[in-house]
Amino acid sequence: MKKFATVLFVAGMFAFFACGPSAEEKAAAEKAKQDSIAAVEKAKQDSIAMVMEKIKQDSIAKADSIAKAEEAAKAAKPAKPAKKAKK
Numbered sequence: 001m002k003k004f005a006t007v008l009f010v011a012g013m014f015a016f017f018a019c020g021p022s023a024e025e026k027a028a029a030e031k032a033k034q035d036s037i038a039a040v041e042k043a044k045q046d047s048i049a050m051v052m053e054k055i056k057q058d059s060i061a062k063a064d065s066i067a068k069a070e071e072a073a074k075a076a077k078p079a080k081p082a083k084k085a086k087k
Contacts, residue, residue: 021029
């Protein structure tokens with residue numbers, strides 16, 4: 001009888017754990033999953049925005065640098081001497 005009760009108890013434990021999570025637990029797990037996905041998407045979008053802003057700033061800085069170099073080149077060119085008039 002003692003063995004039968006033990007077997008019955010173990011079978012009951014397996015049946016209890018085999019039922020799985022409740023609807024509330026499933027909903028909470030799904031919400032946690034969706035929150036995690038949303039957090040990753042937000043981080044991805046923030047990262048892309050940050051990279052795009054850096055590219056924009058680098059582009060502006062490069063354009064300014066090119067403009068300054070062109071101005072310096074124009075200022076460094078010597079003026080052409082005037083042609084002598086023929087007599």
